[in-house]
Amino acid sequence: MLEFAILGLLHDGPLHGYELRKQLTNALGIFRALSYGSLYPALRALVAAGHISATAPEPQPLAGTRARITYQLTAQGKEHFQGLVREAGPATWDDDDFDVRLAFFARTEAQVRLRILEGRRSRLEERLEHMREAALARRERMDSYTLALQQHTEDRAEREVRWLEELITAERRGAHPSGSPPPREAARTTQPRPAAYPTSSDPTHPQTAHIETKE
Amino acid sequence: MLEFAILGLLHDGPLHGYELRKQLTNALGIFRALSYGSLYPALRALVAAGHISATAPEPQPLAGTRARITYQLTAQGKEHFQGLVREAGPATWDDDDFDVRLAFFARTEAQVRLRILEGRRSRLEERLEHMREAALARRERMDSYTLALQQHTEDRAEREVRWLEELITAERRGAHPSGSPPPREAARTTQPRPAAYPTSSDPTHPQTAHIETKE
DNA sequence: ACGAGATATATCGGACCGATATATCTCACC
DNA sequence: GGTGAGATATATCGGTCCGATATATCTCGT
DSSP states (O other), X not given: OHHHHHHHHHTTOOEEHHHHHHIIIIISOOSTTOOHHHHHHXXXXXXXXXXXXXXXXXXXXXXTSOOOOEEEEOHHHHHHHHHHHHOOOGGGGSHHHHXXXXXXXXXXXXXXXXXXXXXXXXXXXXXXXXXXXXXXXXXXXXXXXXHHHHHHHHHHHHHHHHHHHHHHHHHHHTOOTTSXXXXXXXXXXXXXXXXXXXBTBOOSOSOOOOOOOOO | OHHHHHHHHGGGOOEEHHXXXXXXXXXXXXXXXXXXXXXXXXHHHHHHHXXXXXXXOOSSOOTTSOOOOEEEEOHHHXXXXXXXXXXXXXGGGSHHHHHHHHHTGGGSOHHHHHHHHHHHHHHHHHXXXXXXXXXXXXXXXXXXXXXXXXXXXXXHHHHHHHHHHHHHHHHHTTOOTTSSOOOOSSXXXXXXXXXXXXXXXXXXXXXXOOTTOOO
């Protein structure tokens, strides 16, 4: 996943480790606080694999900075990234992975985008159903804190499902990456927002993805 | 963290590994899908430390199950847990850790509860501020997907802050662990599947980030 | 009688974090 | 002019937890 993110970011131009980390942490918001203990080894591995190339530590550091090593994508790395993008498997529906995938949607084919969004939605719906069952089964023995947490988590999941629904609708309608912007979280100031939920073009159950549910 | 959760759960009575995992994963909702690769080693470590004790694999397995090893809390383990509960440090404000802590609030002193809730709130507020700055700095170069994600994440964080605010208020008012229940997130108890439309039952201000109350 | 599936314990490699060490440069402040 | 806080930058290490996999036993439907 980290390697995927690095390759994705380097599409925008060469970067050195420190800056790369900032982008991944702050800018993209993915990786709450990416550790150098993950980053530098990953960079070395990518160099070893030939997916990126490293410039030797700058001989004459420009004013204001220590010598740095700049990394850039190789042709092979670009290819590898495209391969990874297409491999949108079950792991992709997970919380962290999903965010990273979404961050590089602009470089992802529409077909794959839809698959990821729908996979994520199914995943959340499964989780929700599961949560509700479990909650029902022990609603007696729950202290108020657990209950509060349970409800907040449930609410959050429901919201995300709705958000995904909007993204999916927009996607199907053919909103281009740099064209019209996807919905902005229901801006609940007003605006009834007609037809923002499932509707036509939704045969039955859109996806058959459905990964084996554990327990 | 895992050890903390195990010790916490075992307060309710002895359990064997398989069941313990179910409780941690499904019931408490913490640990999306706790791995046995974490659980069993953790159990052994806890036994070695004397915090829990293990019954030898049942000599005569009752009908219907394979022989199992049952674990129960020792007096020392109980003590250790109390020590951990009081050590509510910065690590506690993190997403996963916070959920686990909250799950055992019923066994946590009011003073510590408040500290955790407020710490969590500050953390979220910092993160929010940081996100907004970063977003502002590169609002030009953001594709629509990144923007959508950014906004959804922001919205989710705002909501959690509001939720925390309610919990904190309730806590200060002195809602006792087994007494009056804390606020329940716009209560919508059960209800099979509340169709996906914007619930406008939000009493608090819809938008407007009132993020000033940092300490 | 047979296989699918739940119950149950266990191990292994790998991904990522958190703390720490290190070096260099800038800038505020006294 | 000296000192120290803080940003920039690379690096390593131990630890925690995940994901896949192996194993054995019992139940139940067909």
